[in-house]
Amino acid sequence: MSGVHFDAAAIRELAKILRETDLTEIELVEKDSRIRVARQITVTQVAHIPAAGAPATAAPAVAAAAVAEPVSDATHPGLIASPMVGVAYLSPEPGAAAFVTVGAKVSQGQTLMLIEAMKTFNQIRAPRAGTVTRILVEGGSPVEYGEPLMIIE
Structure with a gap:
């Protein structure tokens, strides 16, 4: 330089x-x-547990179940998090087949989904090869910065 x-x-x-x-x-x-x-993103997710209406003896079990699942997605080593705010699309156009489905083997760099932000469609690509084990968003749904999108193992 x-x-x-x-x-x-x-x-x-x-x-x-x-x-x-x-x-x-x-x-x-x-x-x-x-x-x-x-900059890099850090994903933090908080589970909200309703306090009213649950018997006192059931509260600890409800709390443990409600907190365990979101935390495991947010800290999963195969997590693909949204790099931006926008709308997620699982297929290249309406009516077309999805880029990937649960159980699909993906290669590094393969397009997983699109996120539309400010009329621009941004490809979300696989950072590594693996198998899609969870898709955490629905097509056409809004996503926030850092929101878990998918898990690849």
Whole structure:
């Protein structure tokens, strides 16, 4: 990168914007230069357990069951989390076959689904080869940044 100089203050400002807006990536292009600032996501999921209406003796069992499943999806090593806010699509177009189904073997880089954000369809690709064991979203449903989408083992 000899001869190319970037303004460190501008990069810090872009990083600050990422934090303040919960974006995962910002790219700035001017003439012959390009700055791309991106960040990793951390998935945190909280289970809400209703307190009213359950007998006191049943509460611990309900709590354990309600908390165990979401935490295992959110911390699963094969978790594919949404890199953006948008609408998830499991097939390339309405009426077409899904990109993948539960039990499908996938290869690294294979398209798993699309997320539409600001009229742009973004391919969500497999980070590694494996088998799709769970699909955690429905086609056409809105997804949030960091939301669990799929598990590949």
